Amino acid sequence: MTTPRIRRFEDIAPFDSSADIVICGYGGAGASAAYEALKLGADVVVLERSGGGGGATALSSCEMYLGGSGGTSLQKDCGFEDTTENFISYLTTSMGAAGDSERIRVYAEGAAEHFNWAESLGVPYKRAFFPNRDVVPYSDESLLHTGNERASPFKETSAPVPRGHVPSHEGDEGGRIFMDKLMAAVAELGARIECDSRATALVQDRHGRIRGVVARSNGVDRTIEARRGVILTCGGFIMNDEMTMKHLPSLRSIGRPYGNAWDLGDGILMGVAAGGQAINMGEAFMALAFYPPEKLTYGVFVNKRGQRFVNEDAYLARLAHYGAQQDNGEIYLFVQNEDFEPSFYYENLRVAAVGETVEEVEQEAGFPEGALVHTVNYYNQHAAEKRDPLFHKAPDWLKPITEPPFALVSYRYDEVKMPLGDDIGPLMFTLGGLEVQTSGEVLTPDGDVVPGLYAAGRTVAGLPRSGVGYASGMSVGDATFFGRLAGRAAAANGLN
Amino acid sequence: MTTPRIRRFEDIAPFDSSADIVICGYGGAGASAAYEALKLGADVVVLERSGGGGGATALSSCEMYLGGSGGTSLQKDCGFEDTTENFISYLTTSMGAAGDSERIRVYAEGAAEHFNWAESLGVPYKRAFFPNRDVVPYSDESLLHTGNERASPFKETSAPVPRGHVPSHEGDEGGRIFMDKLMAAVAELGARIECDSRATALVQDRHGRIRGVVARSNGVDRTIEARRGVILTCGGFIMNDEMTMKHLPSLRSIGRPYGNAWDLGDGILMGVAAGGQAINMGEAFMALAFYPPEKLTYGVFVNKRGQRFVNEDAYLARLAHYGAQQDNGEIYLFVQNEDFEPSFYYENLRVAAVGETVEEVEQEAGFPEGALVHTVNYYNQHAAEKRDPLFHKAPDWLKPITEPPFALVSYRYDEVKMPLGDDIGPLMFTLGGLEVQTSGEVLTPDGDVVPGLYAAGRTVAGLPRSGVGYASGMSVGDATFFGRLAGRAAAANGLN
Numbered sequence: 001m002t003t004p005r006i007r008r009f010e011d012i013a014p015f016d017s018s019a020d021i022v023i024c025g026y027g028g029a030g031a032s033a034a035y036e037a038l039k040l041g042a043d044v045v046v047l048e049r050s051g052g053g054g055g056a057t058a059l060s061s062c063e064m065y066l067g068g069s070g071g072t073s074l075q076k077d078c079g080f081e082d083t084t085e086n087f088i089s090y091l092t093t094s095m096g097a098a099g100d101s102e103r104i105r106v107y108a109e110g111a112a113e114h115f116n117w118a119e120s121l122g123v124p125y126k127r128a129f130f131p132n133r134d135v136v137p138y139s140d141e142s143l144l145h146t147g148n149e150r151a152s153p154f155k156e157t158s159a160p161v162p163r164g165h166v167p168s169h170e171g172d173e174g175g176r177i178f179m180d181k182l183m184a185a186v187a188e189l190g191a192r193i194e195c196d197s198r199a200t201a202l203v204q205d206r207h208g209r210i211r212g213v214v215a216r217s218n219g220v221d222r223t224i225e226a227r228r229g230v231i232l233t234c235g236g237f238i239m240n241d242e243m244t245m246k247h248l249p250s251l252r253s254i255g256r257p258y259g260n261a262w263d264l265g266d267g268i269l270m271g272v273a274a275g276g277q278a279i280n281m282g283e284a285f286m287a288l289a290f291y292p293p294e295k296l297t298y299g300v301f302v303n304k305r306g307q308r309f310v311n312e313d314a315y316l317a318r319l320a321h322y323g324a325q326q327d328n329g330e331i332y333l334f335v336q337n338e339d340f341e342p343s344f345y346y347e348n349l350r351v352a353a354v355g356e357t358v359e360e361v362e363q364e365a366g367f368p369e370g371a372l373v374h375t376v377n378y379y380n381q382h383a384a385e386k387r388d389p390l391f392h393k394a395p396d397w398l399k400p401i402t403e404p405p406f407a408l409v410s411y412r413y414d415e416v417k418m419p420l421g422d423d424i425g426p427l428m429f430t431l432g433g434l435e436v437q438t439s440g441e442v443l444t445p446d447g448d449v450v451p452g453l454y455a456a457g458r459t460v461a462g463l464p465r466s467g468v469g470y471a472s473g474m475s476v477g478d479a480t481f482f483g484r485l486a487g488r489a490a491a492a493n494g495l496n
Numbered sequence: 497m498t499t500p501r502i503r504r505f506e507d508i509a510p511f512d513s514s515a516d517i518v519i520c521g522y523g524g525a526g527a528s529a530a531y532e533a534l535k536l537g538a539d540v541v542v543l544e545r546s547g548g549g550g551g552a553t554a555l556s557s558c559e560m561y562l563g564g565s566g567g568t569s570l571q572k573d574c575g576f577e578d579t580t581e582n583f584i585s586y587l588t589t590s591m592g593a594a595g596d597s598e599r600i601r602v603y604a605e606g607a608a609e610h611f612n613w614a615e616s617l618g619v620p621y622k623r624a625f626f627p628n629r630d631v632v633p634y635s636d637e638s639l640l641h642t643g644n645e646r647a648s649p650f651k652e653t654s655a656p657v658p659r660g661h662v663p664s665h666e667g668d669e670g671g672r673i674f675m676d677k678l679m680a681a682v683a684e685l686g687a688r689i690e691c692d693s694r695a696t697a698l699v700q701d702r703h704g705r706i707r708g709v710v711a712r713s714n715g716v717d718r719t720i721e722a723r724r725g726v727i728l729t730c731g732g733f734i735m736n737d738e739m740t741m742k743h744l745p746s747l748r749s750i751g752r753p754y755g756n757a758w759d760l761g762d763g764i765l766m767g768v769a770a771g772g773q774a775i776n777m778g779e780a781f782m783a784l785a786f787y788p789p790e791k792l793t794y795g796v797f798v799n800k801r802g803q804r805f806v807n808e809d810a811y812l813a814r815l816a817h818y819g820a821q822q823d824n825g826e827i828y829l830f831v832q833n834e835d836f837e838p839s840f841y842y843e844n845l846r847v848a849a850v851g852e853t854v855e856e857v858e859q860e861a862g863f864p865e866g867a868l869v870h871t872v873n874y875y876n877q878h879a880a881e882k883r884d885p886l887f888h889k890a891p892d893w894l895k896p897i898t899e900p901p902f903a904l905v906s907y908r909y910d911e912v913k914m915p916l917g918d919d920i921g922p923l924m925f926t927l928g929g930l931e932v933q934t935s936g937e938v939l940t941p942d943g944d945v946v947p948g949l950y951a952a953g954r955t956v957a958g959l960p961r962s963g964v965g966y967a968s969g970m971s972v973g974d975a976t977f978f979g980r981l982a983g984r985a986a987a988a989n990g991l992n
Contacts, residue, residue, distance in 0.1 A: 253593035282778030368885035389864035
């Protein structure tokens, strides 16, 4: 029998140690929760399974997807206005039926203040807008588009405002910069940080209330009382092969896990064992980072039938979502010589076919005769008029593909490879987890609260619920924003 | 606080009554489990939440998807051979990465015997093959194709054998016929059937073992000991709006729940509360029953861009799966006059456009100019040669669409309507539930067994895991087959 994830309070006597709040996981969500709880005077223990804090947030670019309130100070200083209504409208369209409207509203209303908080930690944000179609600036600007704002159908319902807020630095170091500042603040506020310590079980009393945790360090278990609450911020489960193969087998079979090595689902499994409910478990973020260089966007993506399936100016997560629907990710980019350059994020991309005419390419690729020719002719005919009647790619990205030689570049999910390591496939991480209130309180399937239990970050089903409308920064934004709310709620628990 | 789903054994003293096995839910799975447990001499109580047994199986056509072992006796008598390898190959292709290979193997090896068992109950099966492309025969044949056997890509990897086994009767009464026979056998074997009795909680001891249930009748709770085990056969959760909106919001928002009124997820929720794991919760069967009449298959399905997206000779669940990917089910059938007839299963289908030429239809429908014209021309050019280079529709269904007038019939998911009731959308039911072994033993997230707890039917993640490869009869076949195995396993529990 595996180690139980729930221990009965009545069997634990007495606890080995005690705190107001125990936070399990010292990544972006956990550190944000600790910060706010400490500010409210709570005595906080943070358990971290690995040797040091940071979590997936430290590994990320630390883009946060922020806006609303007329604009964050960064948006405003760069000349952009972003009303809360506009932000809500965008997020609502993005998440569709899967969206949590209450979570969206609370986030949109508080995101501008959240940016002020991040900046108050000493994280540098340069008042400069990076206009390129890219994933993260390697120059030092701090504001960019990290979603589908400028692409159809989003631009038709919401004013296209950039919302990716990224620490200023040359290179991709945002996560480290942010987490260093945040963890320094948390340490200064007096948190007790315990690394190499894994929460293995929640202590629950017979009324269902969470009373503490069991922590394991060097193979030794000890019990820690949490007088006001336990906050689960253990990351998602993308590194747990068993779980991903059970919950999202189809996506997992074509994608490549991306995250912190300890994104093993600990928090989700403990939360469910305590009576919480895991939802959205079949959804993931997946990235088809075929740009930069942005000029590849002038090409057209086709499936093996030579059909287009998406506007190529969509964001990398949306591209990956639709790509995954094309017979498990068998997709190609048709591009003319003047627009071709190797993708920055993928190495040794296979050129499936080249030719002086579309017919030649089609034939060499073994596509159905005439299918690609039609697609390209139809595209060119309208691109010359700056129109894309099928997918409404923005006029800026429309020009006829008429200059040979032409190439068909494979972005098949079973072929794309990033420089790091040998794994094949688009990067992915999970978007399912515990259902929580905006306060972080964990909910049962009946909508009741599990008393004393909070969660945030990718341990929960948060703001982003699907790759189809994902924007980078939704996850770190959600984790830190709602991490803070969970810290505050736990700190206030039992005090009134 | 909601009624708890777990009661502690230590708090229950003594039980109000006792049995070897308590089965929760008297549908196809529960009755099959009861039958086998009784045959092995167990004392069985069956709790049924509604006023009478039958469950979703009684409401269905009771097709069972069976084959292997060289063929069931019905397949053989109709002249078909079906090796176990061929059956496994088909099921494996159907379920893709989501498939449970062990479950597939056990099912394929035992399905022919399972047919003999069904027939031994007195259920009539006529030795006659119904060759039409249809959903269920309203004539009295008992064997038909209920999946994608004859369609690409399945026909390329598995010999196309019909596997839908349906009780012989004129009309669609198979489920009632089967359940009446099965329930009569169960009654005769001495089961104690308690209708209007809902299992509200499992009784679990401190070692995790399930020891009984709490049953509620007329508002009064009583406890029933289950000496050998409890079997959860409570159906899926398609009728639980709260659960479907949490677990499959996107599909639920475009589909119409189809099932037994009591498919409320009771078994899944109790099983998870006891430590089991719910998987595959985001997947559903959805049906686009645009045929019969089968000659509509000569048409081509297109999305709002005029693109084809599936071979139209695919099975209704596969059609619905791909249809759902087309911007939430905005799909149309382009058909010529000689092939047009109203769909049998949908009423008042909207004709989105008609015309003497494809151009006219395209224009009237407001499709992108030239897109439908190209699709139809391309299709016709190859159909004349009995080829479909894009989707490989079978030659039998290929003929040029050249005889005006032409129509574009809307099968938009927000428009299709069946005669029964006012609800819009393709029928759907859930395919997620508890993870179990082939014995029905419920598994924890760690792969441990929850001792004394079994489950079958749509309370579990069973043989069918996705609409993309679903065949009718997979659900009733799975429920009854693995219901029987669960009954046997529970009956043997604790005896050795």
